[in-house]
Amino acid sequence: MAETPVGSEHVLTDDPAGTGGPGDGQEGVEGQGDDHGQELDADALRDELKAARAEAARYRVKARETAEALKTAKTPEEFQAVADKVTELETHLHRERLARKYNLPDGLAARISGTDEDARDADAKALAEMFHGKAGGVGRGGLDPSAKPMSTDPAELAASIPRGRR
Structure with missing residues (x-):
């Protein structure tokens, strides 16, 4: 054809050959010269x-x-390893920020746990309350209430001084 x-x-x-010979049904078409x-x-x-x-x-x-x-391109395993590392670093950064926010030492920052940011925030808040909690006068800059008061009598103070032989 x-x-x-x-x-x-x-x-x-x-x-x-496409020459349009006789009997091909194209005899009456105008404007169609071979050249x-x-x-x-x-x-x-x-x-x-x-x-x-x-x-x-x-x-x-x-x-x-x-x-x-x-x-x-990387393999799916390499991509997953990189994605896991990114997640781990983001979690570590969030723990550090929470430790700074609640004035926790670095040792306690590593102990902040939780699966999402809200859970880690609640855990950091609980750690801060335990660490900075109101635990009475001991260690807070006041006098120790359990200590026995000293006498102000000069005779008792002189008697408490040990005397050695010379």
Whole structure:
């Protein structure tokens, strides 16, 4: 089957050369000379070839870009390891920030636990209450109420001084 142009359409015929011989049903078509039809057909083919080459070039560029992307791609296991490390570092940073917020020492910052930020915040608050809690006068800068008061009598103070032999 050959393709011969009729007006702006291409018509398939049984003539392999596309010469439009007698009995092909195209005798009455005007504006179709053998030379003129061949030139339009060649121009159309050139345009199609040009478009096909441009499309092939686009596909080659995409293939190169994809190959480059695949070279730098990581395996799912490597990606998961990096994601786990990021989660661990974010959790550690959040613990440090909570320790600074509630004035906790570094040793207690590592003990802050929880699966999400709210749970860790509640745990840090509880640790801060235990660490900074109101535990009476001992260790808070006052006198120890359990200590026995000293006498102010000079005779008793003199008797409490040990005397050694000389």
